[in-house]
């Protein structure tokens with residue numbers, strides 16, 4: 158039995174055009190341009206450097222002119238005799254063309270919502286280049302002969318706004334530069350992967366990140382000019398690709414500066430735009446690497462300023478010098494002071510082995526907690542964590558955490574954008590900005606990381622495409638989250654679930670309202686106070702264990718506090734019969750329970766609603782009571798009019814004379830109060846939902862008996878009729894409703910007090926007046942006599 162002590166529960170997603178030719182190297186002819194286009198219909202777009210050279214002679218002067226004007230739009234490459242429709246005119250096929258500079262502008266400025274992703278994209282390319290080299294070197298070790306580690310190095314010059322990203326990967330040949338960087342939306346990486354798969358090479362590395370062939374151009378998000386110096390181990394020459402933002406041309410030349418020669422790999426130099434020079438700050442680079450590329454599988458070094466403290470000797474001031482010895486000579490004393498020596502060096506900035514890729518058996522709780530604190534900037538340890546891998550249709554790895562505290566701020570509970578789940582695809586951080594795709598909002602408090610290789614992302618890698626895969630993933634994450642919470646609830650340490658409930662109980666109740674599919678998982682996690690446990694909260698399973706053998710339902714009452722629930726007249730008879738009643742004291746409780754409807758085949762029954770069956774129906778007795786009080790009920794109903802739907806003999810009262818019961822389908826008093834507090838403007842719906850109220854009388858109560866007698870003697874007796882009014886108003890309040898006319902009620906109470914007081918105290922007052930008056934008179938008489946004597 159795990160009962161929670163009472164606390165404040167309420168505190169709570171090419172080659173269609175010319176091959177590149179620069180002025181110095183007019184290799185490709187315009188002929189090849191169009192032949193190639195015809196042959197490569199899968200080609201998308203390329204940088205038309207030919208546009209500037211105008212060396213296009215095959216297809217006629219108009220096209221050349223258009224190209225020169227930068228308006229080359231239609232490339233007629235084939236005439237076909239095949240009739241396209243009913244007409245006999247042969248249809249001509251055209252290939253789509255694009256205005257490259259505009260397209261570039263679109264890619265650069267419309268694809269990404271956040272500039273800083275440029276570093277993620279370029280580091281991912283470097284990682285892919287290293288991965289390709291690693292893979293190819295297995296069969297061709299010569300590729301690694303030039304030595305050097307497989308790593309990525311980022312250096313920046315903040316004063317001049319320059320960033321260089323160097324990798325010792327596969328590099329690019331001149332042709333590859335043209336094919337990969339000179340062709341928008343052509344991914345050398347995707348081709349590489351495809352070739353591997355086609356060769357059915359089981360070693361096809363699924364950790365290759367690139368797939369769309371646009372990531373590289375994100376460099377122009379922040380740069381005016383990009384220079385790529387690259388050397389493929391397959392080539393003995395190094396080439397330099399250079400392109401500028403807003404330009405539809407690029408150049409390629411051979412690297413001639415020996416100091417820029419690379420043994421192998423690629424060095425990208427970004428000349429940042431004026432407003433983006435801040436990105437060249439070493440600290441900013443470090444931060445971006447840590448956020449986006451923390452778990453890339455190759456070491457990333459950033460060039461950072463460091464410092465060490467050393468002791469240096471300082472000459473003591475003469476003033477401070479001591480006079481030493483007998484000869485009085487002044488001796489300079491050597492003193493030292495600590496100074497910080499600054500220097501620049503490479504610093505390893507990422508972790509190549511993410512914790513989630515390790516075997517859970519090898520990870521300690523401390524390591525999980527440390528990862529949690531570091532990743533989510535938390536200072537408190539989590540309440541629970543779960544590290545798992547799912548296989549099958551969707552494969553992903555994840556570590557989820559239940560925080561030990563709800564976030565500060567009221568809106569957090571319904572805030573989907575909590576940035577609590579960090580999504581990685583192939584170890585590269587994609588996003589933490591979700592809109593309920595991975596977790597429903599009531600579980601938005603769960604924190605964690607999810608890493609998958611199969612997630613469908615859009616080109617900018619910003620949006621998780623709504624897909625079956627995401628739905629499956631969400632289902633599994635939610636299930637794991639529930640397992641984790643259940644684990645806390647079954648923990649030996651009771652305080653843990655108490656803490657959890659205090660922080661996130663409301664979230665689970667919201668889940669009861671919003672997630673029907675998971676009612677079975679949610680219900681066992683709920684906790685309530687009850688008529689038999691007003692200090693410790695109980696679970697629904699504990700309630701069931703405590704049910705009477707013949708008890709059919711789970712009873713509950715909604716109130717604004719445990720105290721008022723404990724003293725409600727609705728509870729009287731159930732207490733007498735030792736039936737436990739759940740107290741729903743959080744405003745969300747009643748709606749949550751109404752959504753659950755039942756738990757383990759037992760219905761939830763509101764004891765403040767009509768037709769309550771507490772299992773002791775006695776038809777004969779009821780008949781007898783009806784005979785005795787039936788007419789009195791009609792008489793009371795007549796007096797109360799439309800205020801009540803009917804007046805009935807109660808089976809739930811023992812000490813109170815009457816109670817006001819809500820209709821079966823109407824709002825309870827508690828719900829009415831809550832709805833009233835939230836309604837602004839038109840209150841017609843309130844009136845409607847209030848529905849019927851039934852006035853129940855307790856035939857055992859003296860007041861009811863007196864009224865019964867009064868009715869029998871004189872149904873028109875004014876005092877008896879006014880007593881009915883007062884009885885109704887009082888029942889309204891004791892049943893949890895708000896008085897219709899509080900000041901009138903006050904008046905009635907004063908009047909009654911007056912009558913009651915005058916009944917008892919007037920007699921006494923009369924008595925004491927009589928007794929006090931006489932001695933006073935006697936005294937006066939006496940004094941008169943005395944004066945007479947004088």
Ligand SMILES: Nc1ncnc2c1ncn2[C@@H]1O[C@H](COP(=O)(O)OP(=O)(O)OP(=O)(O)O)[C@@H](O)[C@H]1O
Nearest residue numbers: 282286337344345346367368369370371372373423
């Ligand atoms: N540092 C590099 N070393 C070697 N090749 C590179 C490098 N950077 C880019 N490339 C080549 O250029 C191609 C295009 O790169 P780009 O970033 O535009 O697209 P991608 O990485 O293939 O796909 P995505 O758009 O998904 O990032 C790559 O596929 C790769 O073949």
